[in-house]
Amino acid sequence: MAATGNDGVVNPDGGSRYSQALALGCRALMIKPLGETVPVTAATMPMVAGVINGLARLRPTPRGVEREQVRLNGFRMEIVRPAGARRSLRDGAVMYLHGGGFFLCGLDTHRPVVAALARRTGLPVVSVEYRQLPETDFAGAIGDCLTAYRWLLSHGADPARIVFAGDSAGGYLTFATALRARDAGLPVPAGLVGLCPALDLDCTEKRAHPNLRRDALIPLSALESVVKLGAQVNGRLDPELSPVNASLAGLPPALLIVAEDEVLRHDSEIMAQRLARAGVPATLEIWRGQVHAFMAIFPNMPESRAALAHVAQFVRARIGVESVARTA
Numbered sequence: 001m002a003a004t005g006n007d008g009v010v011n012p013d014g015g016s017r018y019s020q021a022l023a024l025g026c027r028a029l030m031i032k033p034l035g036e037t038v039p040v041t042a043a044t045m046p047m048v049a050g051v052i053n054g055l056a057r058l059r060p061t062p063r064g065v066e067r068e069q070v071r072l073n074g075f076r077m078e079i080v081r082p083a084g085a086r087r088s089l090r091d092g093a094v095m096y097l098h099g100g101g102f103f104l105c106g107l108d109t110h111r112p113v114v115a116a117l118a119r120r121t122g123l124p125v126v127s128v129e130y131r132q133l134p135e136t137d138f139a140g141a142i143g144d145c146l147t148a149y150r151w152l153l154s155h156g157a158d159p160a161r162i163v164f165a166g167d168s169a170g171g172y173l174t175f176a177t178a179l180r181a182r183d184a185g186l187p188v189p190a191g192l193v194g195l196c197p198a199l200d201l202d203c204t205e206k207r208a209h210p211n212l213r214r215d216a217l218i219p220l221s222a223l224e225s226v227v228k229l230g231a232q233v234n235g236r237l238d239p240e241l242s243p244v245n246a247s248l249a250g251l252p253p254a255l256l257i258v259a260e261d262e263v264l265r266h267d268s269e270i271m272a273q274r275l276a277r278a279g280v281p282a283t284l285e286i287w288r289g290q291v292h293a294f295m296a297i298f299p300n301m302p303e304s305r306a307a308l309a310h311v312a313q314f315v316r317a318r319i320g321v322e323s324v325a326r327t328a
Contacts, residue, residue, distance in 0.1 A: 008286050009260060011303065015289025018301045023291050026216040040103075040225040042134035049104035049132075056108040062115035070126075072151060075144050078107045078127045080118045087123060089152060092161035092319040094118075094125045095189070097145055097177070099168025099196075099293055102226050103133040110167075113308070116299040117165070120312035123321065126152060130173065138176075138230040138241065145177040146184070159187035161319040165311065167296040168264075171197020175243035175251075175271075182250050191318035192254040193311055196293045199267035201227045201242045206263050214261040217292045244270050248278035255283050255314045257307050259290040285310065 015023070068079040081087075094117055098110040106129040118125040130144035152162060166174040171194035182188050203224050206212065212220060231241050239245045244267065254275055258268040268284055275282035287294070287303060295304040 008284065009288045010285045011288050011306075013288075016302045018298070019289050019291075019294065019303050022294065022298060022301070023216045023289070026291055040101075040222045040229075042229060045103040045134055049100075052100075052104050053106060053108055056105075056111075059108075059112065062112050065115045065118050070151075072144075072147055075131050076107070076129050077148055077151075078111075078114075078129070079124050080111070080114050080127060081124045082118050082122055085122060085124075089124055089126075089155055089157040090161075092123050092321050093152060093157055094121060094123055094163050094165055094315060095145075095148060095152060096125050096127045097130065097164070097166030097170035097173040098127065099166065099170045099296060100132070101222065102138065102141065102169045102172075102230050110296060113167070113296045113299045116305075116308050117311065117315075120308055121315050121321075123315070123319075133226065133230050138172075141173060141230075142176045142180055145173050146180050149177060149181055149186070149189075153186070160190050161321075162189040163191040163193060163315045163318055164189050165193035165195070165315075166197065167195035167293045169198055171195055172199060172201075172243065175199060175254075176241075178251055179243060179246050179248075188250060188252050191252050191314060193314060194254065194256045194268065194271070195295055195307075195311075196258050196262060196264055197256065197267060197271075198223070198264055199242065199271045200244045201231055201237060202239065203227070206266050209263060209266050211261055211263045211265055215263040215292065216261070218263050220263055244274055248275055248280055251275070251278070251280050253281040253283075253318065255285070255311065257285045257287065257295070257310070259292055259294060260286050260288045262290075262292040264292060283314075 064083050066081050066083050070077040096114050098105050107127055114125050114127045128148045130141045164174045174192050174194055178188055178192055231237055256268040256272055258265045272282045272284040290303055295307045
C-alpha cells in the first residue's frame with residue numbers, strides 16, 4: 001500500500017472530472033479568499049459553525065448502516081455499524097475524529113465518510129463529537145477524545161483491535177490522543193490513520209512552502225488564528241503540542257493520506273520522516289489533483305473511494321479481521 005508514481009504520488013495521472021470540479025468549485029465559491037478576509041475569532045466561530053452544521057443536516061441519511069447515539073460528559077458520540085452486522089465493539093472498531101478547523105463540523109457533517117468506513121471495514125465506527133473552540137481549547141478536545149477511548153476500553157474493546165482515524169483537525173487529534181493515551185499508561189491502539197492531518201501547529205514553514213499558493217481550500221491565516229485561540233498561552237506556542245515534535249516511540253503503525261497541493265502536505269511529510277526515525281512503520285500516500293480532506297468532503301468521488309479502500313485495508317490488516325465489507 002506504499003505510495004507509488006512520481007514523487008510518491010499514488011495517482012500520477014491526476015484527478016477525475018469530479019475532483020477537478022470540486023477544486024474549481026472551491027476556488028469559484030471563494031472559500032479560501034473568504035477565510036482570508038473574514039477574521040476567525042471566538043465571536044465568529046459559532047455563527048460559521050452553525051451555518052455549516054445546519055447545511056449538513058440537509059444531506060441524505062447514508063444507507064446501509066445503523067446508528068446508535070451515546071452521550072458522555074459534555075459531548076456525544078455515534079456508533080455507526082453496517083446494517084445487520086453482528087460484530088460488537090469487542091470484535092474491533094474504528095474511533096473516528098472529525099475535522100473542521102477545531103471549531104466546526106461534527107456527527108452530521110462527517111456521517112457520510114464514517115458510514116463509508118463502516119461499510120468498507122465491516123466494523124463499528126465510533127464517531128466522536130468532541131468539544132471545540134471557543135467552548136474549549138485543544139487540550140480539552142484531546143481530553144474528550146481520550147475519554148471516548150477510555151469508554152471503548154471500559155466496554156470491552158480490545159486496544160489491539162482499535163484503530164484511530166481522523167481528517168484535518170481530527171488527524172491532529174488522532175495522533176495527539178494516541179500520545180496522551182501512551183503517556184497516561186493506557187495501551188495504544190493498533191493503528192493510526194491521518195487523512196490530510198494538521199500535525200505541526202507552528203505555521204512558519206508552511207508560510208514558506210510552495211503549496212501556500214496552490215492550496216484551493218485552506219487559508220493559512222485562519223489556521224494561525226485558530227492555533228492562537230486554542231493552543232497559545234500568553235502568546236507562546238508550546239512546540240510539544242504539535243505531534244511532529246513529540247517523542248513518537250511506542251506509537252502503532254500509521255497511514256497518512258494527503259493531497260499533493262495542499263498546505264498541510266508539509267505536516268504529513270515531516271511526520272512520516274519522524275515516525276520512521278522513531279522506528280514506527282508509516283505509509284505516506286500523496287494524491288494528485290485533490291483538495292484538502294477530499295475523502296471527507298465527498299466520500300463517493302472515485303479518488304475518495306479508492307483512498308477509503310486503502311484505509312479499510314490498513315484497518316483490517318492492523319486488527320486482523322477478514323474482508324467482509326462492501327465496496328460502496
